[in-house]
Amino acid sequence: MKLTAREKGSLIFEGIITVILLILINLALIVILQGVVQGNPGVANGIFIIKKSLKIGPLQAQIWSYQRLVIGIFIVIDIFVVWWRLLRRYHQYQINHIIRELHYIAQGHLDHRIPFRLKGRTQHVVTSVNALVDSAVQSMNDERQIEKSKDELITNVSHDLRTPLTSIIGYLRLIEDKQYHSEEDILKYSHIAYEKAKQMKNMVEDLFEYTKVQQHGAPINFMTVDLGQLLEQVCASFELEGENKGIEVTSQTTPTPLMIEADPEKLGRVFSNLVANGIKYGHGASYIRLNAAQHGDQVRVTVANDGEPIPAESISHLFERFYRVEASRSKATGGTGLGLAIVKSVVDLHHGTVTAQSDDDETAFIVTLPTKQEQEKTGQKNDEES
Numbered sequence: 001m002k003l004t005a006r007e008k009g010s011l012i013f014e015g016i017i018t019v020i021l022l023i024l025i026n027l028a029l030i031v032i033l034q035g036v037v038q039g040n041p042g043v044a045n046g047i048f049i050i051k052k053s054l055k056i057g058p059l060q061a062q063i064w065s066y067q068r069l070v071i072g073i074f075i076v077i078d079i080f081v082v083w084w085r086l087l088r089r090y091h092q093y094q095i096n097h098i099i100r101e102l103h104y105i106a107q108g109h110l111d112h113r114i115p116f117r118l119k120g121r122t123q124h125v126v127t128s129v130n131a132l133v134d135s136a137v138q139s140m141n142d143e144r145q146i147e148k149s150k151d152e153l154i155t156n157v158s159h160d161l162r163t164p165l166t167s168i169i170g171y172l173r174l175i176e177d178k179q180y181h182s183e184e185d186i187l188k189y190s191h192i193a194y195e196k197a198k199q200m201k202n203m204v205e206d207l208f209e210y211t212k213v214q215q216h217g218a219p220i221n222f223m224t225v226d227l228g229q230l231l232e233q234v235c236a237s238f239e240l241e242g243e244n245k246g247i248e249v250t251s252q253t254t255p256t257p258l259m260i261e262a263d264p265e266k267l268g269r270v271f272s273n274l275v276a277n278g279i280k281y282g283h284g285a286s287y288i289r290l291n292a293a294q295h296g297d298q299v300r301v302t303v304a305n306d307g308e309p310i311p312a313e314s315i316s317h318l319f320e321r322f323y324r325v326e327a328s329r330s331k332a333t334g335g336t337g338l339g340l341a342i343v344k345s346v347v348d349l350h351h352g353t354v355t356a357q358s359d360d361d362e363t364a365f366i367v368t369l370p371t372k373q374e375q376e377k378t379g380q381k382n383d384e385e386s
Helices: 005-039 041-053 066-106 121-176 183-214 227-237 239-244 264-281 339-349 375-385
Strands: 223-226 248-254 259-262 287-295 298-305 353-358 363-370
Touching: 005 066, 066 121, 121 183, 183 339, 223 227, 223 264, 227 239, 227 248, 227 259, 227 264, 227 287, 227 298, 239 248, 259 264, 259 363, 264 287, 264 298, 264 339, 264 363, 339 353, 339 363
Parallel strands: 248 287
Antiparallel strands: 223 259, 287 298, 298 363, 353 363
């Protein structure tokens, strides 16, 4: 930190004034001390005896004049006092510089940081101030991102719900206005409206599930689960849909049984979403295989299909909310774009990871989970439920 010319002048002036005051105080004390010694012969004799008996240093030097000793002591004290006062004033200038920097930042210059480095504890103040500003800026950016995310959520949900809702209203209006030629037309229109209503219901359920798992402290019920049985149940629930599309859905677990601590309902949703994603978007696939294997204290579950590969540029965005590989949001697949985001959120709640990889041979989603959850977090959750 560089002092201004005014501050340097102030330091020099204070040093001069301090020296003058100390000289005057020293002279007054010396005069008083001489008066005491001269007016008391006993004190003078005592000082003489001390001079004779007191020897200093390796040469056994004696003090021949007590006045010189007193003056020497005063000089040492004066030097310390001058150094202390100037150092205190210098620290005060440092604090003033820090305060000016804070005022500058407070005026809206949030990209500014205190640039100088100091010695001692004052540097801790500078470091703390800079860290506090960084934290405040990060919090503001996070708040803006949250607001932006909310706006995007409303926009995307409105878009996804409006499309099927428009179709429902349109076909029901045809029936309401009797714009049909036969009972078959009525059945056709009502069936389309029904399918669109189911699509809306799925969207709302996905949105509800996503917001639920995104909430801080989302409820999760850890218990011991046989992962093999859970995967078999998932495969059984998609067996008919897979057969209709010529896709064989199978599972394999090593070892058997494979026990882990998890929330079975939420974990079932994870693998159901992955299988449903493979059936819906794995165009040309002949199989979807769920393979689970234990590796030490972790379990790795791979959900793979041999369908159309995912473009390399889309892999890193798959788990983003509302992201779709398809260019249009109104494809016949009709997904919400929340399925894989829900997968990642639930896996995060289980303290695991999920990744994706795809090539011309196979597309695979790899979920890694711990076999046992941390006791502290599990115990805390059980306490909240009780």
